[in-house]
Amino acid sequence: MDSAALTRLLQPDGWALLEKLPPYSEEAALRLSDGLRARGVDPDLVSAALTQSRLRARAATKFGDFAAGMLFTQHGLEQATRLGVGAHHARRYRAAGSQLVADLGCGLGGDAMALSALGIPVLAVEADEATAALATVNLRFFPTATVRHADALELDLAAEGVDAVFADPARRTRSGRRVFDPAAYAPPLADVLALREQVPALGVKIAPGVDRAELPADTHAQWVSVDxxxxxAGLWFGPLAPEGPGRSALLLAGEDAHTLTESDAVRGTDAAAPHAPPRAAAVRDVGDYLYEPDGAVIRAGLVARCAEDLDAGLLSEDIAYLTTDTPARTPFATGYRVLDHFVFSLKRLRGYLRERGVGRLTIKKRGTAVEPEKLRRQLSLAGEGEATIVLTRLRGRQSVLVVEPL
Incomplete structure (x- = not known):
């Protein structure tokens, strides 16, 4: 959103228009736009208000009911921390006794909102002027939050009285393209990590696809999944990491939160270090049950840890499917009963499914080049039944597992 559109929206007539708009509907947007313009409302203001209405609708998945009173940009919304995840961030600062948190690269203010909700004073710093203005609007109901338009790395942390830092470096270019190299973040990750020399209590939000080999040895790295x-991924240092250096996976689903870390026998050893290669689980023949670890467990290199809890082994080396003969409840993996398995062949699979009247097919895959949608077309199924298949490798051979969810 350009600054002119933002200025118009923040005027009394612009804000009143935005607040009177009905819940956003793609189908009704054009009709609504035409109607407002026919009544003499400025077209640019109409466009700005409808854009915000659309972004608010999308933001509900991250901010819930709060989204209806917030302002957004497309890029800012994409990078914004979900409020539920921000709450977990904020609890680390509260547990550490933080008195003033500098939220560097605060964006639209999501993490500052979560910190403020716990009564923790926040200095939210944003280099982009328009985004800083939006953050000011979004944080207007939190008296302990202050927004400042400034370069985050030029802030004098000691002079401000900051005793903890949360940093969220930009990971997209101006055109919206994702940035995967931490050295290309804005500011670069190395510059952000250098802040712990001034303030040991440092938390940094990074892309979950980061190469674990690049992680500093003194961090606790946590990967987060939601549903x-x-x-x-988050990097936590000093008093914000009471677990000590290592890796973990945090899984959020509704009101539930579950954390997986290395076992006591491994924690504190080189194998549990943030930058260490993940431990390997043993490979087993297909058992009666299949488990698919959550993506955060896989990213954190904790598949072997998950296998220990399930008394399971890998279906194939370097593929994150686990198998066991004993079912178990776990929040860290999705379980399936194995009904059948065989070497992959299009002809055999088609015949197998048609024999059983399968018309609706769920296709899961790992470790195979088969494209699910292309395969679905090739199978040409038309029955009334449904089935779930897993395409993967068994002992190095392209194979099919027929499964049903537990």
Whole structure:
């Protein structure tokens, strides 16, 4: 959103228009736009208000009911921390006794909101002027939050009285393209990590696809998934990492939160170090049950740890499917009963499914080049039944497992 559109929206008439808009509907947007313009409302203001209405609708998945009173940009929303995840961030600062948190690269203010909700004073710093203005609007109900338009790395942390830092470096270019190299973050990750020389209590949000080999030895790295979708990784230092250096996976689903770390026997050893290669689980023949570890467990290199809890082994080396003969409940993996398995062949698979009247097919895959949608077309199924298949490798051979969810 350009600054002119933002200025108009923040005027009394612009804000009143935005607040009167009905819940956003793609189908009704054009009709609504035409109607407002016919009544003499400025077209640019109409466009800005409808854009915000659309972004608010999308933001509800991250901010819930709070989204209805917030302002967004497309890029800012994409990078914004979900409020539920931000709450877990904030609890680390509260447990550490933080008195003033500098939220560097605060964006739209999501993490500052979560910190403020726990009564923790926040200095939210944003280099982009328009984004800083939006953060000011979004944090207007939190008196302990202050927004400042400034370069985060030029802030004098000691002079401000900051005793903890949360940093969220930008991981997209101006055109919206994702940035995967930590050296290309804005500011670069190395510059952000250098802040712990001034303030040991440092937390940094990074992309979940980061190469674990690049992680510093003194961090606790945590990968977070929400309802099975890996949304971020966080690096925690000093008093913000009471677990000590290592790796963990945090899984959030509704009101539930579950954390997986290395076992006591491994924690504190080189194998549990943030930058260490993940431990390997043994490979086993297909058992009666299949388990698919959550993406955060896989990213954190904790598949072997998950296998220990399930008394399971890998179906194939370097593929994150686990198998066991004993079912178990775990929040860290999705379980399936194995009904059948055989070497992959299009002809055999088609015949197998048609024999059983399967018309609706769920296809899961790992470690194979088969494209699910292309395979679905090739199978040409038309029955009334449904089935789930897993395409993967068994002992190095392309194979099919027919499964049903537990």
């Amino acid at each position: 099975g979708d890996v949304v971020e």
